[in-house]
Amino acid sequence: MRLLLVEDNVPLADELVASLSRQGYATDWLADGRDADYQGSSEPYDLIILDLGLPGKPGLEVLRDWRARGLATPVLILTARGSWAERIDGLKAGADDYLTKPFHPEELLLRIQGLLRRAHGLANQAVLRAGGLELDESRQLCRKQDQEIELTAGEFRLLRYFMLHPGQLLSKSQLADHLYDGETERDSNVIEVHINRLRGKLGRELFETRRGQGYRFGGAS
Numbered sequence: 001m002r003l004l005l006v007e008d009n010v011p012l013a014d015e016l017v018a019s020l021s022r023q024g025y026a027t028d029w030l031a032d033g034r035d036a037d038y039q040g041s042s043e044p045y046d047l048i049i050l051d052l053g054l055p056g057k058p059g060l061e062v063l064r065d066w067r068a069r070g071l072a073t074p075v076l077i078l079t080a081r082g083s084w085a086e087r088i089d090g091l092k093a094g095a096d097d098y099l100t101k102p103f104h105p106e107e108l109l110l111r112i113q114g115l116l117r118r119a120h121g122l123a124n125q126a127v128l129r130a131g132g133l134e135l136d137e138s139r140q141l142c143r144k145q146d147q148e149i150e151l152t153a154g155e156f157r158l159l160r161y162f163m164l165h166p167g168q169l170l171s172k173s174q175l176a177d178h179l180y181d182g183e184t185e186r187d188s189n190v191i192e193v194h195i196n197r198l199r200g201k202l203g204r205e206l207f208e209t210r211r212g213q214g215y216r217f218g219g220a221s
Helices: 010-022 033-042 059-068 084-093 105-119 153-164 172-179 188-202
Strands: 002-006 026-030 047-050 075-079 097-100 128-130 133-136 141-144 147-150 207-210 214-217
Touching: 002 010, 002 033, 002 172, 010 026, 010 105, 026 033, 033 059, 047 059, 047 105, 059 075, 059 084, 075 084, 075 105, 084 097, 097 105, 128 153, 133 153, 141 188, 153 172, 153 188, 153 214, 172 188, 172 214, 188 207
Parallel strands: 002 026, 002 047, 047 075, 075 097
Antiparallel strands: 128 133, 133 141, 141 147, 207 214
C-alpha cells in the first residue's frame, strides 16, 4: 500500500517513514502544503497522513481543496492541535480520522489498518481475511487452514494488496503504483516473481493470470 505523509517536523517524519516501511508501506514524504495539494491529487495513494500546521499552505485548506476536487482517498489528520473545535473543523473538512500528538506508533499503525479496511468494505474484520487466508499484518504472517506460512517483505506487501482487492483484476502497472514509493525503481518482473512464490506457498488457484491484463486474487472476502 502506498501512503503520503505530509509532515514538516523532519525528525518525526523520518521516524514515521521508517516505522511505516517496517510495516510494509511504501511512503512518500512531503513537508510543504502546496506540494501536498498537487501530489495528493495526482498520485494514486491508498491513504494520506496529513499534519495541519504546514508551511506554504495550511493542512486544513489542503484537505478542503482535495475534497472539493473529488479526492476520495482516506485522510488521517496528525497534529499537535488537540482542541475539540479543531478536531471538528478537520472532520467537517473531510478527514476520516484524527490523531493528536504525541501518540504511540502502534496506535497510528492500527488506525491506518482500520481506515484501509474500511475503505475496501472490510470494516468488520479484526484481521484481514480473504480467499481462505488470514493475514496478520503486525507479524507479517499468513495463516491457511490453521497453518502459519512465513512471507518475505515483498510477498507480504503484494498479498496484502491482493487481499484488500479480492476478485478484482489488477494490472502490473496498478500493482507497481501501489507497492512502490515515488523514489523506487519499478520492476514488473519482481512482481511476477513474488506472485509465483505466493502461488507456491498458498496455492496456484488463488492467483489467476489474465494474459495482457494482469492478475486476479480468486478468493472472496
